Amino acid sequence: MNSETSVDHIIVGQGLAGSCLALQLIKEKKRVLVVDQFDKHSATQVAAGLFNPITGRVMSKTWKADILFPYLHDFYREAEVLTGSKFFHPMPLYRPFLSIEEQNEWMGKSAQQDFKDYIASVDTHEAHAGLVKNPFGGLTLRQAGWLDTVTFTETVRHYILNHGFFLNDAFHEDSLILKDDVVNYLNYSARKIIFCQGVKTLSGKLFSWIPIRPLKGETLTIQTDAKIDTLYNRGVFVVPDTGKVGATYQPNDQQPTVTEAARNELQSKLDELVCFPYRIITQSWGIRPTTPDRRPILGPHPEHPNAIIFNGLGTKxxxxxxxxxxxxxxxxxxxxxxxxxxxxxxxxxxxxxxNIPR
Ligand SMILES: Cc1cc2nc3c(=O)[nH]c(=O)nc-3n(C[C@H](O)[C@H](O)[C@H](O)COP(=O)(O)OP(=O)(O)OC[C@H]3O[C@@H](n4cnc5c(N)ncnc54)[C@H](O)[C@@H]3O)c2cc1C
Incomplete structure:
Protein backbone atom coordinates (compact mmCIF):
# COMPACT_ATOMS: atom_id res chain seq x y z
CA MET A 1 0.00 0.00 0.00
CA ASN A 2 1.38 3.42 -0.94
CA SER A 3 0.82 5.80 1.98
CA GLU A 4 2.63 8.75 0.37
CA THR A 5 0.83 12.10 0.61
CA SER A 6 1.45 14.42 -2.30
CA VAL A 7 1.48 18.19 -1.71
CA ASP A 8 2.64 21.07 -3.89
CA HIS A 9 5.09 22.56 -1.40
CA ILE A 10 6.61 21.97 2.03
CA ILE A 11 7.28 24.97 4.28
CA VAL A 12 9.72 24.64 7.19
CA GLY A 13 9.02 27.17 9.95
CA GLN A 14 5.83 29.06 10.73
CA GLY A 15 6.95 32.44 12.03
CA LEU A 16 6.00 35.55 10.07
CA ALA A 17 7.81 34.33 6.94
CA GLY A 18 6.27 30.84 6.89
CA SER A 19 2.80 32.07 7.92
CA CYS A 20 2.57 34.72 5.19
CA LEU A 21 3.95 32.33 2.56
CA ALA A 22 1.52 29.57 3.57
CA LEU A 23 -1.41 32.00 3.25
CA GLN A 24 -0.23 33.16 -0.18
CA LEU A 25 0.12 29.58 -1.46
CA ILE A 26 -3.17 28.35 0.02
CA LYS A 27 -4.94 31.37 -1.54
CA GLU A 28 -3.55 30.12 -4.87
CA LYS A 29 -5.12 26.71 -4.17
CA LYS A 30 -1.78 24.98 -3.53
CA ARG A 31 -1.57 22.03 -1.16
CA VAL A 32 1.03 22.75 1.51
CA LEU A 33 2.65 20.87 4.36
CA VAL A 34 4.01 23.15 7.11
CA VAL A 35 6.49 21.76 9.65
CA ASP A 36 7.05 23.94 12.70
CA GLN A 37 8.23 23.38 16.23
CA PHE A 38 6.78 26.16 18.36
CA ASP A 39 9.40 28.23 20.15
CA LYS A 40 8.24 30.97 22.53
CA HIS A 41 11.57 32.75 21.99
CA SER A 42 11.33 32.83 18.19
CA ALA A 43 11.48 36.40 16.86
CA THR A 44 7.84 36.27 15.77
CA GLN A 45 6.53 35.25 19.20
CA VAL A 46 8.51 37.98 20.98
CA ALA A 47 7.99 40.81 18.45
CA ALA A 48 5.93 43.84 19.43
CA GLY A 49 4.53 43.72 15.91
CA LEU A 50 4.96 47.40 15.03
CA PHE A 51 4.80 48.63 11.46
CA ASN A 52 5.96 52.17 10.96
CA PRO A 53 6.65 53.83 7.60
CA ILE A 54 9.14 56.41 8.94
CA THR A 55 11.96 54.98 11.00
CA GLY A 56 15.59 55.19 12.05
CA ARG A 57 17.65 57.76 13.90
CA VAL A 58 17.27 60.28 11.08
CA MET A 59 13.61 59.34 10.59
CA SER A 60 13.52 58.62 6.88
CA LYS A 61 10.92 56.80 4.83
CA THR A 62 11.54 53.09 5.27
CA TRP A 63 12.81 51.06 2.26
CA LYS A 64 10.06 50.50 -0.35
CA ALA A 65 7.44 52.02 1.99
CA ASP A 66 5.25 53.13 -0.93
CA ILE A 67 4.90 49.49 -2.04
CA LEU A 68 5.14 47.61 1.26
CA PHE A 69 2.68 49.65 3.33
CA PRO A 70 -0.38 49.67 1.05
CA TYR A 71 0.29 45.96 0.44
CA LEU A 72 0.54 45.00 4.12
CA HIS A 73 -2.71 46.80 4.99
CA ASP A 74 -4.58 44.88 2.28
CA PHE A 75 -2.86 41.59 3.12
CA TYR A 76 -3.56 41.50 6.88
CA ARG A 77 -7.11 42.83 6.44
CA GLU A 78 -7.81 40.12 3.89
CA ALA A 79 -6.22 37.52 6.20
CA GLU A 80 -8.59 38.62 8.99
CA VAL A 81 -11.59 38.15 6.69
CA LEU A 82 -10.28 34.80 5.45
CA THR A 83 -9.71 33.42 8.95
CA GLY A 84 -12.49 35.23 10.84
CA SER A 85 -10.00 36.41 13.46
CA LYS A 86 -8.71 39.79 14.72
CA PHE A 87 -4.97 40.49 14.85
CA PHE A 88 -4.35 43.61 12.71
CA HIS A 89 -4.43 46.94 14.56
CA PRO A 90 -3.74 49.97 12.36
CA MET A 91 -3.43 53.10 14.52
CA PRO A 92 -1.61 56.44 14.62
CA LEU A 93 1.95 56.57 15.93
CA TYR A 94 2.98 59.64 17.94
CA ARG A 95 6.61 60.71 18.24
CA PRO A 96 7.34 63.65 20.58
CA PHE A 97 9.81 66.30 19.38
CA LEU A 98 12.89 66.97 21.49
CA SER A 99 13.45 70.56 20.33
CA ILE A 100 12.02 73.53 18.41
CA GLU A 101 14.52 72.76 15.63
CA GLU A 102 13.08 69.28 15.19
CA GLN A 103 9.57 70.74 15.19
CA ASN A 104 10.55 73.18 12.42
CA GLU A 105 12.19 70.42 10.42
CA TRP A 106 8.99 68.34 10.42
CA MET A 107 6.81 71.36 9.63
CA GLY A 108 8.91 71.60 6.45
CA LYS A 109 8.91 67.87 5.72
CA SER A 110 5.14 67.59 6.14
CA ALA A 111 4.71 69.73 3.01
CA GLN A 112 6.97 67.45 0.94
CA GLN A 113 5.34 65.07 -1.51
CA ASP A 114 7.50 62.19 -0.26
CA PHE A 115 6.11 62.31 3.30
CA LYS A 116 2.59 63.53 2.66
CA ASP A 117 0.97 60.05 2.66
CA TYR A 118 2.49 59.21 6.03
CA ILE A 119 2.18 62.37 8.14
CA ALA A 120 -1.22 62.85 9.76
CA SER A 121 -0.30 66.00 11.72
CA VAL A 122 2.50 68.02 13.26
CA ASP A 123 1.68 69.31 16.76
CA THR A 124 3.56 72.44 17.79
CA HIS A 125 2.20 72.36 21.35
CA GLU A 126 1.94 69.72 24.02
CA ALA A 127 -0.61 67.00 23.17
CA HIS A 128 -1.70 63.68 24.75
CA ALA A 129 -1.94 65.36 28.17
CA GLY A 130 -0.92 63.18 31.11
CA LEU A 131 0.36 60.39 28.86
CA VAL A 132 3.66 61.42 27.21
CA LYS A 133 6.29 64.08 27.80
CA ASN A 134 6.15 66.34 24.73
CA PRO A 135 6.74 70.02 25.58
CA PHE A 136 7.62 70.75 21.92
CA GLY A 137 4.67 68.84 20.47
CA GLY A 138 5.26 65.91 18.14
CA LEU A 139 4.66 64.10 14.89
CA THR A 140 1.65 61.84 14.24
CA LEU A 141 2.16 59.24 11.54
CA ARG A 142 -0.52 57.41 9.60
CA GLN A 143 -0.34 53.96 7.93
CA ALA A 144 1.30 52.72 11.16
CA GLY A 145 0.00 50.20 13.69
CA TRP A 146 0.78 46.83 15.20
CA LEU A 147 0.15 43.20 14.38
CA ASP A 148 -0.65 40.79 17.19
CA THR A 149 1.94 38.29 15.98
CA VAL A 150 0.97 35.63 18.54
CA THR A 151 -2.70 35.61 17.50
CA PHE A 152 -1.75 35.90 13.82
CA THR A 153 0.50 32.81 13.87
CA GLU A 154 -1.96 30.84 16.03
CA THR A 155 -4.77 31.70 13.61
CA VAL A 156 -2.71 30.82 10.53
CA ARG A 157 -1.75 27.52 12.17
CA HIS A 158 -5.45 26.60 12.46
CA TYR A 159 -6.08 27.78 8.92
CA ILE A 160 -3.28 25.52 7.63
CA LEU A 161 -4.69 22.57 9.61
CA ASN A 162 -8.06 23.14 7.92
CA HIS A 163 -6.72 23.77 4.42
CA GLY A 164 -3.51 21.75 4.24
CA PHE A 165 -1.18 19.67 6.39
CA PHE A 166 0.67 20.66 9.55
CA LEU A 167 3.35 18.81 11.53
CA ASN A 168 3.95 20.19 15.00
CA ASP A 169 7.46 18.80 15.21
CA ALA A 170 11.15 19.48 14.59
CA PHE A 171 12.14 19.25 10.93
CA HIS A 172 15.05 16.85 10.43
CA GLU A 173 17.16 17.60 7.35
CA ASP A 174 18.54 14.06 7.44
CA SER A 175 15.08 12.76 6.49
CA LEU A 176 14.88 15.04 3.44
CA ILE A 177 15.53 13.64 -0.02
CA LEU A 178 16.04 16.16 -2.82
CA LYS A 179 15.72 14.85 -6.37
CA ASP A 180 15.59 16.80 -9.64
CA ASP A 181 11.83 17.18 -9.80
CA VAL A 182 10.58 15.97 -6.42
CA VAL A 183 11.23 16.50 -2.73
CA ASN A 184 10.52 13.74 -0.21
CA TYR A 185 10.14 14.25 3.53
CA LEU A 186 8.86 11.36 5.67
CA ASN A 187 5.76 10.15 3.80
CA TYR A 188 5.21 13.45 1.96
CA SER A 189 6.28 14.32 -1.56
CA ALA A 190 6.32 17.85 -2.99
CA ARG A 191 7.61 19.91 -5.89
CA LYS A 192 9.49 22.36 -3.70
CA ILE A 193 10.54 22.94 -0.10
CA ILE A 194 10.85 26.45 1.35
CA PHE A 195 12.93 27.09 4.47
CA CYS A 196 11.52 29.90 6.65
CA GLN A 197 13.51 29.20 9.79
CA GLY A 198 14.67 32.60 11.03
CA VAL A 199 17.98 32.36 12.92
CA LYS A 200 17.64 28.57 13.23
CA THR A 201 18.74 28.28 9.61
CA LEU A 202 22.28 28.64 10.98
CA SER A 203 22.06 25.27 12.74
CA GLY A 204 20.85 23.46 9.60
CA LYS A 205 22.92 22.19 6.67
CA LEU A 206 21.47 23.42 3.39
CA PHE A 207 21.35 27.15 4.15
CA SER A 208 23.71 27.58 7.11
CA TRP A 209 26.13 29.47 4.82
CA ILE A 210 23.83 32.43 4.23
CA PRO A 211 24.90 35.52 6.20
CA ILE A 212 22.15 35.68 8.80
CA ARG A 213 23.38 37.87 11.65
CA PRO A 214 21.54 37.07 14.88
CA LEU A 215 20.45 40.26 16.66
CA LYS A 216 19.05 39.73 20.14
CA GLY A 217 16.29 41.98 21.41
CA GLU A 218 14.36 42.26 24.66
CA THR A 219 10.98 43.73 25.55
CA LEU A 220 9.07 44.55 28.72
CA THR A 221 5.35 44.14 29.24
CA ILE A 222 3.79 46.78 31.47
CA GLN A 223 0.42 47.21 33.12
CA THR A 224 -1.17 50.64 33.51
CA ASP A 225 -4.57 52.22 34.13
CA ALA A 226 -3.77 54.96 31.59
CA LYS A 227 -6.09 54.95 28.56
CA ILE A 228 -3.79 54.66 25.53
CA ASP A 229 -5.11 54.52 21.97
CA THR A 230 -1.97 55.58 20.09
CA LEU A 231 1.45 54.00 19.61
CA TYR A 232 4.09 56.10 21.36
CA ASN A 233 7.63 55.95 20.06
CA ARG A 234 10.73 57.85 21.08
CA GLY A 235 13.75 55.83 22.24
CA VAL A 236 11.31 53.01 22.98
CA PHE A 237 7.80 52.22 21.77
CA VAL A 238 4.73 51.48 23.85
CA VAL A 239 1.98 49.34 22.34
CA PRO A 240 -1.59 49.88 23.62
CA ASP A 241 -3.53 46.74 24.65
CA THR A 242 -0.50 44.46 25.05
CA GLY A 243 1.57 46.99 27.03
CA LYS A 244 4.71 45.86 25.20
CA VAL A 245 7.68 48.19 25.51
CA GLY A 246 10.80 47.75 23.44
CA ALA A 247 13.01 46.90 22.03
CA THR A 248 16.73 46.60 22.68
CA TYR A 249 19.43 45.79 20.10
CA GLN A 250 22.08 43.52 21.63
CA PRO A 251 24.38 42.38 18.79
CA ASN A 252 27.09 41.10 21.14
CA ASP A 253 24.82 39.14 23.46
CA GLN A 254 23.41 35.76 22.52
CA GLN A 255 22.66 34.49 26.02
CA PRO A 256 19.32 32.67 25.96
CA THR A 257 17.93 34.75 28.81
CA VAL A 258 16.67 38.20 29.76
CA THR A 259 19.20 40.63 31.23
CA GLU A 260 19.16 43.30 33.90
CA ALA A 261 21.00 45.69 31.56
CA ALA A 262 18.18 45.47 29.00
CA ARG A 263 15.52 45.97 31.67
CA ASN A 264 17.30 49.08 32.99
CA GLU A 265 17.77 50.47 29.47
CA LEU A 266 14.11 50.00 28.56
CA GLN A 267 12.84 51.32 31.87
CA SER A 268 14.94 54.49 31.75
CA LYS A 269 13.92 55.20 28.13
CA LEU A 270 10.28 54.57 29.03
CA ASP A 271 10.54 57.04 31.93
CA GLU A 272 11.84 59.67 29.50
CA LEU A 273 8.85 59.07 27.20
CA VAL A 274 5.74 58.57 29.36
CA CYS A 275 4.30 60.32 32.39
CA PHE A 276 1.72 57.74 33.49
CA PRO A 277 2.36 55.26 36.32
CA TYR A 278 2.99 51.65 35.29
CA ARG A 279 4.11 48.29 36.65
CA ILE A 280 6.46 45.88 34.84
CA ILE A 281 4.83 42.46 34.44
CA THR A 282 7.25 40.45 32.31
CA GLN A 283 10.44 40.67 30.27
CA SER A 284 11.10 38.64 27.10
CA TRP A 285 13.95 37.97 24.71
CA GLY A 286 14.20 36.79 21.11
CA ILE A 287 16.66 36.84 18.21
CA ARG A 288 16.07 38.68 14.93
CA PRO A 289 17.37 37.21 11.66
CA THR A 290 19.18 40.22 10.18
CA THR A 291 21.41 40.44 7.08
CA PRO A 292 24.50 42.57 6.28
CA ASP A 293 22.58 44.75 3.79
CA ARG A 294 19.33 44.77 5.82
CA ARG A 295 17.37 43.17 2.99
CA PRO A 296 15.51 39.84 3.04
CA ILE A 297 16.98 36.78 1.30
CA LEU A 298 14.81 34.88 -1.20
CA GLY A 299 15.57 32.21 -3.75
CA PRO A 300 16.86 28.74 -4.55
CA HIS A 301 19.84 26.83 -3.16
CA PRO A 302 22.78 27.00 -5.61
CA GLU A 303 22.87 23.20 -6.09
CA HIS A 304 19.30 22.19 -5.26
CA PRO A 305 16.87 24.40 -7.20
CA ASN A 306 13.80 22.94 -5.48
CA ALA A 307 15.13 23.91 -2.01
CA ILE A 308 14.31 27.59 -1.44
CA ILE A 309 14.92 30.10 1.31
CA PHE A 310 12.79 32.95 2.69
CA ASN A 311 14.68 34.65 5.51
CA GLY A 312 16.45 37.83 6.63
CA LEU A 313 13.33 39.71 7.73
CA GLY A 314 15.50 41.42 10.34
CA THR A 315 13.86 44.11 12.45
CA LYS A 316 10.85 44.60 10.14
CA ASN A 355 34.75 31.66 3.90
CA ILE A 356 31.58 32.77 5.55
CA PRO A 357 31.88 36.21 7.11
CA ARG A 358 29.77 36.43 10.29
C1 LIG B 1 12.49 41.77 20.70
C2 LIG B 1 12.03 41.82 19.28
C3 LIG B 1 11.13 42.80 18.89
C4 LIG B 1 10.71 42.87 17.55
N1 LIG B 1 9.79 43.81 17.20
C5 LIG B 1 9.37 43.89 15.91
C6 LIG B 1 8.39 44.85 15.53
O1 LIG B 1 7.88 45.60 16.36
N2 LIG B 1 8.03 44.90 14.22
C7 LIG B 1 8.58 44.07 13.27
O2 LIG B 1 8.22 44.17 12.10
N3 LIG B 1 9.50 43.14 13.61
C8 LIG B 1 9.90 43.04 14.90
N4 LIG B 1 10.83 42.10 15.25
C9 LIG B 1 11.44 41.30 14.17
C10 LIG B 1 10.51 40.15 13.75
O3 LIG B 1 10.17 39.44 14.88
C11 LIG B 1 11.22 39.26 12.71
O4 LIG B 1 11.55 40.01 11.56
C12 LIG B 1 10.34 38.09 12.25
O5 LIG B 1 9.57 37.59 13.28
C13 LIG B 1 11.17 36.95 11.65
O6 LIG B 1 10.28 35.94 11.27
P1 LIG B 1 10.76 34.55 10.67
O7 LIG B 1 9.53 33.80 10.33
O8 LIG B 1 11.76 34.78 9.60
O9 LIG B 1 11.57 33.84 11.85
P2 LIG B 1 11.09 33.25 13.26
O10 LIG B 1 10.16 34.16 13.94
O11 LIG B 1 12.34 32.89 13.99
O12 LIG B 1 10.29 31.93 12.90
C14 LIG B 1 10.92 30.74 12.49
C15 LIG B 1 10.06 29.55 12.88
O13 LIG B 1 10.64 28.37 12.31
C16 LIG B 1 10.71 27.38 13.30
N5 LIG B 1 11.81 26.46 12.97
C17 LIG B 1 13.08 26.76 12.63
N6 LIG B 1 13.79 25.65 12.39
C18 LIG B 1 12.94 24.61 12.58
C19 LIG B 1 13.08 23.19 12.49
N7 LIG B 1 14.23 22.60 12.15
N8 LIG B 1 12.00 22.42 12.77
C20 LIG B 1 10.80 22.98 13.10
N9 LIG B 1 10.62 24.32 13.21
C21 LIG B 1 11.68 25.12 12.94
C22 LIG B 1 10.97 28.17 14.59
O14 LIG B 1 10.72 27.41 15.75
C23 LIG B 1 9.99 29.33 14.39
O15 LIG B 1 8.70 28.97 14.78
C24 LIG B 1 11.23 41.96 16.59
C25 LIG B 1 12.10 40.95 16.99
C26 LIG B 1 12.50 40.87 18.33
C27 LIG B 1 13.43 39.76 18.75
Missing part, protein backbone atom coordinates in the same frame (compact mmCIF):
# COMPACT_ATOMS: atom_id res chain seq x y z
CA UNK A 317 9.24 41.23 9.57
CA UNK A 318 5.69 42.57 9.94
CA UNK A 319 6.04 44.96 7.00
CA UNK A 320 8.38 42.85 4.81
CA UNK A 321 6.76 39.40 5.04
CA UNK A 322 3.43 40.12 3.26
CA UNK A 323 4.90 41.64 0.08
CA UNK A 324 7.95 39.39 -0.22
CA UNK A 325 5.93 36.24 0.44
CA UNK A 326 3.85 37.29 -2.58
CA UNK A 327 7.00 37.84 -4.66
CA UNK A 328 8.27 34.39 -3.66
CA UNK A 329 4.93 32.60 -4.18
CA UNK A 330 4.67 34.14 -7.66
CA UNK A 331 8.25 33.14 -8.52
CA UNK A 332 7.71 29.58 -7.22
CA UNK A 333 4.84 29.18 -9.67
CA UNK A 334 7.00 30.56 -12.53
CA UNK A 335 4.94 33.71 -12.89
CA UNK A 336 7.43 36.35 -11.80
CA UNK A 337 11.01 37.23 -10.93
CA UNK A 338 12.73 37.85 -7.60
CA UNK A 339 13.94 41.46 -7.22
CA UNK A 340 17.75 41.63 -7.43
CA UNK A 341 17.98 43.47 -4.08
CA UNK A 342 16.57 40.45 -2.20
CA UNK A 343 17.76 37.61 -4.43
CA UNK A 344 19.98 34.96 -2.75
CA UNK A 345 22.23 35.36 -5.83
CA UNK A 346 23.86 38.39 -4.23
CA UNK A 347 25.43 36.23 -1.50
CA UNK A 348 26.06 33.09 -3.50
CA UNK A 349 29.35 34.08 -5.09
CA UNK A 350 31.22 35.27 -2.06
CA UNK A 351 29.63 33.04 0.55
CA UNK A 352 28.60 29.69 -0.81
CA UNK A 353 31.35 27.14 -0.27
CA UNK A 354 33.78 29.85 0.75
Missing amino acids: GVSLAPYFSKVLATWIENRGAINKEVDIERYKHYNYGG
